Amino acid sequence: MPIYEYQCNACGHEMEALQRMSDAPLTDCPACDKAALSKKISAAGFRLKGGGWYETDFKTGSKKNLAGDAAKSKSDKPAAKAS
Template identity: 85%
Template structure:
């Protein structure tokens, strides 16, 4: 669940609230009891860095296949490739 920042336009009180995205915004200030809370726009508390997310990052066991592995057909060896017995 995201953390939203609020500031009261009546008294200036600032606060954070853990809410679902579908929840209605808070309006009543817990300090002055006025309906003056407004959501603040703030930066996210994390940053994604690096080359990106990989298919295998969150898979375990035999599920760690790569997307390209399923698309590559296995090459059959011709019958003449067997080692000759001397």
């Protein structure tokens, strides 16, 4: 379930609420008891971390191993000579 941010237009109180996407937006402020809450627009709260797990997930056929193919093609090339 996503976390939504709300701000009261009457008193300025800010809060977060864990709600289903199908739930109706909250309207009553817990701080001043007025029906003045509005949803805030905010960034998603997750990061993609790791060693490339997202690069190979959900791919099929020849696109399955992009990281391995890139490493293999670099190792196939002859090394440049230092002068």
